[in-house]
Amino acid sequence: MLERLNQALDHIEEHLRGDLDPAELARIATTSEYHFRRLFSALAGMPLSEYVRRRRLTVAGAEVLAGERTLLEVAVRYGYGSGEAFARAFRAVHGVGPGEARRTGAALRSQPRMSFRLVVEGNSSMRYRIVEKDAFRIVGRGARVPLVHEGENPAIAAHIRSIGREGLARLARLSDGEPGGVLSAVTHLSDSREEGAELDYWHGAVSGADVPEEFDALDVAAGTWAVFENEGPYPKALQYLWRDVFTQWFPSNPYASRPGPELLSVQPSEDWTTARAELWIPVERTEA
Numbered sequence: 001m002l003e004r005l006n007q008a009l010d011h012i013e014e015h016l017r018g019d020l021d022p023a024e025l026a027r028i029a030t031t032s033e034y035h036f037r038r039l040f041s042a043l044a045g046m047p048l049s050e051y052v053r054r055r056r057l058t059v060a061g062a063e064v065l066a067g068e069r070t071l072l073e074v075a076v077r078y079g080y081g082s083g084e085a086f087a088r089a090f091r092a093v094h095g096v097g098p099g100e101a102r103r104t105g106a107a108l109r110s111q112p113r114m115s116f117r118l119v120v121e122g123n124s125s126m127r128y129r130i131v132e133k134d135a136f137r138i139v140g141r142g143a144r145v146p147l148v149h150e151g152e153n154p155a156i157a158a159h160i161r162s163i164g165r166e167g168l169a170r171l172a173r174l175s176d177g178e179p180g181g182v183l184s185a186v187t188h189l190s191d192s193r194e195e196g197a198e199l200d201y202w203h204g205a206v207s208g209a210d211v212p213e214e215f216d217a218l219d220v221a222a223g224t225w226a227v228f229e230n231e232g233p234y235p236k237a238l239q240y241l242w243r244d245v246f247t248q249w250f251p252s253n254p255y256a257s258r259p260g261p262e263l264l265s266v267q268p269s270e271d272w273t274t275a276r277a278e279l280w281i282p283v284e285r286t287e288a
Helices: 002-014 022-028 033-044 048-066 071-077 083-094 098-104 154-174 236-252
Strands: 127-133 136-146 183-188 198-206 216-220 223-233 255-257 262-268 274-285
Touching: 002 022, 002 033, 002 048, 022 033, 033 048, 033 236, 033 255, 048 071, 048 083, 048 098, 071 083, 071 098, 083 098, 136 154, 136 183, 154 198, 223 236, 236 255, 236 262, 236 274
Parallel strands: none
Antiparallel strands: 127 223, 136 198, 136 216, 183 198, 183 262, 223 274, 255 274, 262 274
16 A cells, blocks of 8 residues: 555656646555545645645745746746746745745755655554444534644533533433444544644434434444544543554555544543543445
């Protein structure tokens, strides 16, 4: 899998000055475009679109300083329809406009070309199982919140508090399916995994009961799920679990992520310093 991802990176380099189709990159990596975008974001630490933009403007920056072409020619060469659009993008990456950079020979920022490799540490293993699950429904409340990589997410904490203790107790009583108990469901709205990217967050329970008036329902289609078990410091171990699934498990197993909510069931200790968890990721089988 990593070899195919690196072939996709080679394709990006060959097409920095032309059209670049994410679907073609996914074909090279022999996976779906949905999974390719998510896997790239997890491995690279930035969305695919951001990496391509930075690489193009890194190479374009060298041409701006060289002075062999007009600024408009450089802009068009790297896919910008006007000098103004190129100047805005150039300044966003380099902190200086292309005209000023050319006049002053300013120092520019560089996005290095990436390559992916697998680092085998050998000091931990991931416990997982594959589950085929019929369509089900999550009863609870949803909210749009920003992504937070480490530490508590204040927006999610506020959303859970808004449900109240009695509401959470009612959700726990409604639970009648797997994963059991009160859980979270997260749907990412784009391929961006940057801090602050928006996502839809649900707090509820898998239930076939009638939906109480104070709650809403999220319908989830039937499909295959990879279920990962984890125990450790809260919330760091849970956040690292998601990272390890995409950076270690997916590149080593014949599965790809598919559209659908990621489910997290947490059983915290009494003081909330540690927790046991199950992370459910919607997946589909790929060729080995």
